[in-house]
Amino acid sequence: MTNAQKWVAAFLVLFIVLFILSRNALKEEINVNDIEFYEPETQNPTTANTSEMDGLALLENIGCTSCHGGDLKGTRMAPSLYIAKEHFDRSELINYLRNPADYSNDPRFDMYQDKYKGIVMPSYSNIDVKKLGKIADYLLMLQE
Ligand code: HEC
Incomplete structure (x- = not known):
């Protein structure tokens, strides 16, 4: 491996890690919204x-x-x-x-x-x- 190839590999790994982290953060946000939105409805009887x-x-x-x-x-x-x-x-x-x-x-x-x-x-x-x-x-x- 040349130095240049090592840098490219390092950036790729960093990119993948950041990508996975951002996906997880997004998922959590959506879940929290769901709970806040549905809670009042389940508490009201018809x-x-x-x-x-x-x-x-x-x-x-x-x-x-x-x-x-x-x-x-x-x-x-x-x-x-x-x-x-x-x-x-x-x-x-x-x-x-x-x-x-x-x-x-x-x-x-x-x-x-x-x-x-x-x-x-x-x-x-x-x-x-x-x-x-x-x-x-x-x-x-x-x-x-
Ligand atoms: C003291 C006993 C008594 C109480 C208490 C009473 N009723 Fe009545 N009700 C009767 C009787 C006896 C009749 C049959 C009509 C008549 O003789 O005046 C009747 C008739 C009725 C009718 C008409 C039925 C038909 O075939 O058209 C309705 C409707 C009714 N009552 C609803 C009620 C409601 C609602 C209440 C409470 C808010 C009530 N009654 C409380 C004795 C009572």
Whole structure:
């Protein structure tokens, strides 16, 4: 090997070492970015889930389940809430909860009055409409 060849070889080795080092540094940078970007997303539960929980929690809190049953499928005191979606849209259901008497001319309610004698669906006009909205959303998505 001549001196010149040794220099070329030395530069080649140096170049390769620098190249590998810079590649590793680049890789690390990308990984750190990935973690920072994805972390917030994995910590947030989906909003669909929380609103579902809220609806059911409200039904239990307010005491609807004490008449309509823990599974909302009806008891000797009150009918199942699974069929509410066949009779009400969202705003009708909110109105009904605020003032059930407004809907008493539907023949279905004559039948209820016979079946659940002495028990009346309370009026919930004192409850925040947003909460009633959450309850309505929950009842409208109930599936057998
Ligand atoms: C004291 C018992 C009682 C409580 C508490 C109660 N309900 Fe009722 N609910 C009834 C009865 C009884 C009926 C049947 C209609 C009637 O007789 O007024 C009824 C009817 C309904 C209906 C209409 C069902 C249909 O087929 O159209 C809905 C919807 C409803 N209740 C939702 C609720 C919600 C939501 C709550 C809580 C915010 C609640 N109820 C709390 C007794 C109750």
